Amino acid sequence: MQNKIAFITGASRGIGQACAVALAQAGAHCIISARTQMGLMQTDDLIQSVGEKATLLPLDLGSQDACKQIDLIGPSIAAQFKRLDIFIHAAFQYVPLTPVTQITDVAWDKNIQVNLSSPWRLIRTLSPLLSATKNANAFFFQPMASYLPFWSPVTAIHAALGAMIQSWQQEIAQLSSLQIHYLPLSPTNTLLRQSFFPAENKQTLNTPAQTAKEIIAHIIH
Numbered sequence: 118m119q120n121k122i123a124f125i126t127g128a129s130r131g132i133g134q135a136c137a138v139a140l141a142q143a144g145a146h147c148i149i150s151a152r153t154q155m156g157l158m159q160t161d162d163l164i165q166s167v168g169e170k171a172t173l174l175p176l177d178l179g180s181q182d183a184c185k186q187i188d189l190i191g192p193s194i195a196a197q198f199k200r201l202d203i204f205i206h207a208a209f210q211y212v213p214l215t216p217v218t219q220i221t222d223v224a225w226d227k228n229i230q231v232n233l234s235s236p237w238r239l240i241r242t243l244s245p246l247l248s249a250t251k252n253a254n255a256f257f258f259q260p261m262a263s264y265l266p267f268w269s270p271v272t273a274i275h276a277a278l279g280a281m282i283q284s285w286q287q288e289i290a291q292l293s294s295l296q297i298h299y300l301p302l303s304p305t306n307t308l309l310r311q312s313f314f315p316a317e318n319k320q321t322l323n324t325p326a327q328t329a330k331e332i333i334a335h336i337i338h
Contacts, residue, residue: 118143123203124194124243125149126176129156131307132258132332133207134163135325139333140203141169148194150174151208172197178208178235179227187235191242201246203336204255206236211312212274214267224270232274240285248293254336257282259301261313271313296337303328 123140127133129151137147141164149164149171151157157173164171176186194201210231213224236257247253260275262268279299286297304310306322323331 118145121145121202122194122198122200123147123205124190124201125205125207126178126239127151127206127208128160129153130160131207131309132302132305132325132328133205134160135329136205136207136332137171138163138167139326139329141171142167143333144169145203146170146172146198148172148174150176152177152179178231179210183230183235184238187238188242190239191244191246194243195246200250201243202250202253204239204243204247204253205332206239206255206257208235209258209309211309212270214313215270216267217269220270228270228274233277236278237281240281244285244289247295248289251294252337253293253295254298255295256298256300256332256335259299261302261304261310298335300332300335303331 118140121144123145125133125137125147128137128149133151137149137160141147146169147164149157149160152175154175157175161171161173174190177183210227212228212232247255257278259279260272262272264272282297282299289295303323304321305325305328306319307325310317310322
């Protein structure tokens with residue numbers, strides 16, 4: 118991973134944080150992004166503890182300015198680093214599980230903006246740089262559950278996101294060495310998962326570090 122540049126969203130905790138630390142430990146320079154400044158600083162401390170430095174990019178995907186901020190990310194990384202080898206989109210904002218007929222306008226609009234529109238904007242702003250970097254890798258993750266009662270706010274978004282990612286895969290297949298991964302995740306002990314499965318036995322779950330190791334194993338060198 119020496120001299121490689123990685124951009125990780127949702128890097129303030131859980132799987133995003135674990136991926137950032139693992140990549141930094143392997144020699145990559147990590148650009149880490151999340152809503153909370155304090156969480157990013159904690160991740161930065163962990164990266165410094167393995168002898169590396171990170172670039173911090175606080176970004177609330179649900180804010181009014183998020184669209185403009187996201188659109189600038191690709192050009193900013195290109196100007197500073199000239200390349201982007203790894204993109205890991207680990208950000209996902211919790212959506213309350215609810216019957217289809219009881220989803221509120223506010224919750225639905227927030228869900229669309231944070232969990233679908235923001236990934237689309239990230240793809241759009243980062244794709245030119247990823248495609249121009251030899252053997253780059255982009256990672257997205259499949260939902261934690263299938264089509265179940267009350268899960269429509271989550272699974273509907275992931276169905277749309279999955280369709281968009283698979284279209285993107287086919288569109289660039291003959292044009293670039295970029296590898297786009299849409300991975301199922303091993304059940305992992307994160308705060309997000311605890312929100313969806315509060316009664317689950319945490320002892321049976323992966324640690325974030327274990328899942329990060331599984332993700333990074335897919336990187337094409």
